[in-house]
Amino acid sequence: MLGEIILYHSDTRIRKVLVDFLTDEGYKLSIVDRADDIISRVNSDDNYVVLSELQGGGSDGSIKLMESAHGINSNIPFVFVATGDDVKEAVRAMKAGAFYCLTEPIDLGELKVVLERVFEDIKLRQENIVLKDKAYGRFHNMIGKSEAMQRVYEIIKQVAPTDVSVLITGESGVGKELVAEAIHAFSRRRDAPLVKLHCAALAEGVLESELFGHEKGAFTDALKRHIGRFEKADGGTLFLDEVSEIPPSVQVKILRVLEDGRFERVGGSETLKTDIRLITATNKNLVREVEEGRFREDLYWRIKVIEIYIPPLRERRDDIPLLIDHYLEVYSNKNHRPISKVDKKAMDLLVSYDWPGNVRELKNVVESIVVLSRDDVVTVDDLPEDVRYGVSKGGPLMIPVGTSIEEVEKSLIRDTLLKVANDKKKAAKMLGISLGQLERRIRRYGL
Known part of the structure; x- marks a missing residue:
């Protein structure tokens, strides 16, 4: 299969000619009955082309439609088919970003060459993306070539195809949500929803309603039924960020869902069932939270089948x-x-x-x-x-136990030189040694 073409033409005779030709050439076709239906087929994939009749004029014209599609995915190539007397509209389309404009009667040889060119462009763009991703150490939406991040990527690839619960740990701002997105994207649930909830700063009643939903009249402001995140995520993945902030009374209800998939909406009596994969994240030490009685031990073991630690920068x-x-x-x-x-x-x-x-x-x-x-x-x-x-406003130098004195001194000098942009006089003053002593150490350590 050469690639996918989204095809639209209002003339059934011309459309049949195009369908027969493109099918014989080996392209996968997605045929739409109205020009507006093109938008519903547009997604973030890059291996398809829109081949459409060029319809002029106003807000409903093909150029406006192309601009709307490019708002969703700017990489989509549009190839238009214009009537012989619609040259001005064809020129406008090219200036607006169309890949090519054919004119009727359609030269199928010309169309073949144009499609070969456009899919070759797509292939080159994808190869460039792969090369760029490799240079950046990019994995899904994450960036990092360090050994620590390579380990994270490997764990994601191993756990994603399974349904085990994953606990993502690490300081604030390290990208725990990106890890959850990557796990979902590489899982068998990728076509189902990834539903997210940040549990911090939500009052207990609000959090319970957000998780399990509520029935109309369940409380004063419950004017209509509310569908909770467990229900919305059915068949997909539920990501709970800052899971350590969930109060104990709600923790026990989450535990029940993880055990048998059953729950009730707040104020409701109907028992509902959901099939979700749970991913949680925290920047706290959950073991300590368990020891101090703020987090249930049984829930901790349920959510931490696999732990993925994201190292700070x-x-x-x-x-x-x-x-x-x-x-x-x-x-x-x-x-x-x-x-x-x-x-x-x-x-x-x-x-x-x-x-x-x-x-x-x-x-x-x-x-x-x-x-x-x-x-x-x-x-x-x-x-x-x-x-x-300053390094993090004078943050401490972290030295692992067992590091040699020479390694400590080398690290201290290197970090100090970096902090003062290699100004040796300033570095020597900060280190409390003479400039000559500093220069001798720089030579000794090869800095």
Whole structure:
């Protein structure tokens, strides 16, 4: 099968000619009866082409339809078929982003060449995406080439096809929700919904209603029936973020659902059944929460069949330049600011910073840099003060037990040099040694 073509033409004779030709050529066809139906077929996939009659005029014309489709997926190639006397509309379509415009009577040889070209373009774009993903260490929507993140990717690939409950742990801002999305995307439930609920800051009654739903009249403001997340996620995946914040009275009800799939809406007597895969996340130590009586031990073992720990950025500094380059491109495009790169001194400071807010903080910092940068190359002067003048506002240097004194000294000197953008005089002063002593140590450690 060569690829998919979404086909529309109002003339049944022309449509039959196109269907016969494209089928013989080996294309998969998705035929729509109305031009507007094209939009309902548009999705994020990139291996299809729209071949449509060019209909002119107003808000209902083909060009407006193409623009609407590109709002969903900007990569969709449109090939239009225009009547011989509709040259102006064909020119407008090309200027608006159409891949090609054929004219009637259709030259099937020309159509064959055009489709070969467009699918070759699609193939090249997909190959470029693969190469770019490899360069960035991208996995689904995550970025990281470090050993720590490669381990995370491997666990995701292993657990995704199963139905086991997964507990995702890690500090705030590391990307726990992205891990949940990846697990769902690679699971057998991928075509069913991924339903999310952030459990922090929800009152007990509100949380219970959001999880299990409620019947009309269940409480004062219950003016109509509300479908809860367990019901909405039936057949799919339910992701509960900040699961440690769920009060004990609700925890016991969740435990029952995990045991037999049954629950009742608040204020209801009908027992409902749901089939969900549960993924939870927390930035707290759940073992401690269990020990201190804030989290049920039986529920803990239910949700933690598999635990995936997402390391903070300070434990995978090799990923920081990849993330910065990625978001530099994202926010440069978003804000129409042609920022090309970060210079070495600025990048060294960004890498040495501890990022207490992790990827969430990094994204905010990069967008701020893009907006406020004076030139197309980011320099030290463009960085926020927190990044310029200290590693996480003077955060501690983490030293594993058993590290040699030489390794400690080497790490301390390296991090200090990074923090002061390689200013040796300033580094020596911060370390409490002379410039000569610092330079001898730099040579000894090959820094």
